[in-house]
Amino acid sequence: MKLQNLISKIRPLDEAAMESARARQADLTKPPGSLGRLEALSIQMAGITAEAEPKIEHKVVTAMAGDHGVVAEGVSAYPAEVTAQMVHNFLRGGAAINVLARHIGARVVIVDMGVAADFDPHPNLVIKKIASGTRNIARGPAMRREQALAAIEAGVSVVESEIEKGLDILATGDMGIGNTTPSAAIAAALTGRSPAEIVGRGTGVDDAGLERKVGAVQRALTVNNPDSGDGLNVLAKVGGFEIGGLVGAILAAAAHRKPVVIDGFISTAAAMLAVSLAPQTRGYLIAAHRSQELGHQIMLNWLGLEPLLDLDLRLGEGTGAVLAMSLIEASCKILSEMATFSEAGVSDKE
């Protein structure tokens, strides 16, 4: 099986490269440890890439889009057609992710994983549509098991194509009206926590909408009874096509020793599925930020990740991930570009 083959390629972080990066950090012209998390990041980057001085040249964010049948339950503040409209906005460069990706110099790869509208061909759009939106998870499974596998494999293929063009770091992004609902269902299924602890307001539902959303997640779990020991089952029962695409993207990046910057709530649900399919993926993940969405901290705790930023973001699209990417790039430049004590003729600690 193709996916099992990919998963078997995901190796532990490279200890020798990490040791070498750690030694160099200690010799740079600054008090040891004074650059805090930037130092730790550069060492993790060395372990991921198996390079003592990792370089980031090509930065890529994959904005994966899909629609969700569960929107019929009144779980979103925006109408479902906004998914397709926002894909057009991405293609024209007017969305937040376009602005932030330009700011940090990242390439945006827009992927139709399962939008309920058809797009004309466009040089920046990759069409991997599994179906025109998922089914309503409050009433039955989101998709068939083969579709879940196809979504993951599509995500793998997107990232493998981008690696051929040049990719040194991947940020995950999403677009899909209603997609905080399946993400919450995935988180509840994998952590065993109650929907009320995890479901948040998404793009901004009111109190009644929040109550409908908690109910929809509860029904999704009851009706589908996802098997928390089987990531593919969880994805098929209560997931989404863009979430499946992100799972594949994450697994492919890890298999090719590329760091993955995990954005907010939806991307973190995908990361949980990737880690549940391949636990060794965890070392390749960097959590970008702590989302304002209620259950995000529970999900980060389950993954054992401490996010880099805490800016009250809750937009998705990969916006937090590209901001964090720039910090990760900075950490690598510190490692390779700073002078050492002996090079600079600076006296070390007394």
Added chain:
Amino acid sequence: MKLQNLISKIRPLDEAAMESARARQADLTKPPGSLGRLEALSIQMAGITAEAEPKIEHKVVTAMAGDHGVVAEGVSAYPAEVTAQMVHNFLRGGAAINVLARHIGARVVIVDMGVAADFDPHPNLVIKKIASGTRNIARGPAMRREQALAAIEAGVSVVESEIEKGLDILATGDMGIGNTTPSAAIAAALTGRSPAEIVGRGTGVDDAGLERKVGAVQRALTVNNPDSGDGLNVLAKVGGFEIGGLVGAILAAAAHRKPVVIDGFISTAAAMLAVSLAPQTRGYLIAAHRSQELGHQIMLNWLGLEPLLDLDLRLGEGTGAVLAMSLIEASCKILSEMATFSEAGVSDKE
């Protein structure tokens, strides 16, 4: 008096520009509030610059250096000659601040405010030496009142020259072995908190060094009895030349409606003095990060500022400030470059 004249030019934030930025944020293609602190930052930037869509082209970090007589009390993990050695490292581009400034595209302006060594002329070095290091604050005043005023005015003149070359945002940076000690004394004097609550390990003193440092700050306060109602008196009694330079830099930026990104412990002490001299400066300040240095949170609370980053940094030089600068620039680009709902043909909230 020149300084009073400058201070009188510091105006409140521009309400009309802020209102216009707020209205535009609400019309951009994202759920309202979903970019969290980036939205608030862009609105503050509009108020600071009095522009509805502020643009950042020229980013400047001033790395101000000075030596400290209090090093004689054994308060630092590094010998005093490191201040001058690090200035040379800055000039050669090998320090952390050089690497991070290059990463985000900022200009580094290195200023000798009072290093205990003389430098040959260098195109990137501004020499404003007030004296070759301060006197030992544990035994008497750091400097004379005229020197404190001269240090502030030198900082003003550095920033005014940079504004002529092009400066849209200023980051504060410092270099000075021993300078967490006067910074802690300033913080204790202005907040009334005890030295033990504020003094941290700086570049990394051991337990005995920490005890000596708390004692030195305590003696500095007892011997000098700084007047917390008079910022110039506090600077002269327990401050430093680079701290005075930063006070002037902050006041000049505010007077010219330029945002100031405050780095860590030393820069925050300078910001406290600037606010104590001119309370209306506060609106022009953006706190870059929460330093690992013990009393930094107390100082941020006194200023009423919530930092953008929390990355366990404790290096100074302006390193946290330049990282934050990139986020502030991103917030301005979001405001001016994102499409609105009507431009993009995206349906608004139901």
